[in-house]
Amino acid sequence: MVYTFLGPEGTFTEAALLQVPGAEEAVRIPSSSVNAALEMVRSGHANAAVVPIENSVEGGVSATLDAISVGQPLRILREILVPITFVLAVRPGMELADIRRVSTHSHAWAQCRNWAEANIPQAEYIPSSSTAAAAVGLTDGDSGFDAAICAPLVAARLGLNVIARGIGDYAEAVTRFILVSLPGLLPEPTGADKTTVVIPLPEDRPGALMEILEHFTARGVNLSRIESRPTGAFLGDYFFSIDADGHVFDARVADALKGLHRVSPGLRFLGSYPRADYRRPEVLPHTSDQAFEAADQWLESLING
Numbered sequence: 001m002v003y004t005f006l007g008p009e010g011t012f013t014e015a016a017l018l019q020v021p022g023a024e025e026a027v028r029i030p031s032s033s034v035n036a037a038l039e040m041v042r043s044g045h046a047n048a049a050v051v052p053i054e055n056s057v058e059g060g061v062s063a064t065l066d067a068i069s070v071g072q073p074l075r076i077l078r079e080i081l082v083p084i085t086f087v088l089a090v091r092p093g094m095e096l097a098d099i100r101r102v103s104t105h106s107h108a109w110a111q112c113r114n115w116a117e118a119n120i121p122q123a124e125y126i127p128s129s130s131t132a133a134a135a136v137g138l139t140d141g142d143s144g145f146d147a148a149i150c151a152p153l154v155a156a157r158l159g160l161n162v163i164a165r166g167i168g169d170y171a172e173a174v175t176r177f178i179l180v181s182l183p184g185l186l187p188e189p190t191g192a193d194k195t196t197v198v199i200p201l202p203e204d205r206p207g208a209l210m211e212i213l214e215h216f217t218a219r220g221v222n223l224s225r226i227e228s229r230p231t232g233a234f235l236g237d238y239f240f241s242i243d244a245d246g247h248v249f250d251a252r253v254a255d256a257l258k259g260l261h262r263v264s265p266g267l268r269f270l271g272s273y274p275r276a277d278y279r280r281p282e283v284l285p286h287t288s289d290q291a292f293e294a295a296d297q298w299l300e301s302l303i304n305g
């Protein structure tokens, strides 16, 4: 098994990958961006990739939401939650007041913004492809910045000085990652599952979003995430990226997807997979598999006399 992840070594994404059973013994290849990681999977150079998709402070990771929503189809096999703690790492001898430029991943910056404004207000932010890439950059004297916001472990591994710990503005910050592969067998339903779909807004008319939502509501399917993303085609053209409670093997979810496909035939199914928090949805009696089965039988009896 070959895995790839948003690298280099020491990213939070690598920490997420290491939670996948068997990953520790498998081949793990760092990629320099989310797109590069997904391309490794699409081209068959890796069996699966781990990429960040959402965090509790900054919301969806646009690079991932967009990259999995278009192009050669991919499937989400599982989600992984990682609690995040950040440190400020510098080269030996550097003090807080000396820092002119600080580099990190944009989502890490968003999560440490208040701390940075209060403690290093003079520092300019330099975006980096990941927290670990920023830390590695510090070790080559020519990086153009003098501090990195990264994970404690990567700072220690690289022998950097940590001059502030726990600098995230939200102590409970969690990032959600996904394991992605080419389409294949679906993970078995566990009773605590999630289904991810991408739905192009069918037409720019009043009630179009409501029409999409009604297909979930009518089947008692709860949504745990809904985000609109621009398609890039023209201003005002959007798709919706949605996580729904349940597995496509659940009759209520399958029925909702069938209804949605009629409204928006460009709908893309990105997978049904176990929830990382094991939370089971409440299924109302009239939306259970048995209720759908009974309704099918009733209709059949009408038709067959």
Ligand SMILES: O=C(O)C(=O)Cc1ccccc1
Pocket (backbone or CB within 6 Å): 006, 010, 011, 012, 013, 014, 052, 055, 084, 105, 107, 108, 129, 130, 131, 132, 175
């Ligand atoms: O840059 C990293 O280490 C990542 O894995 C991406 C990221 C950045 C900030 C919070 C969570 C994940």
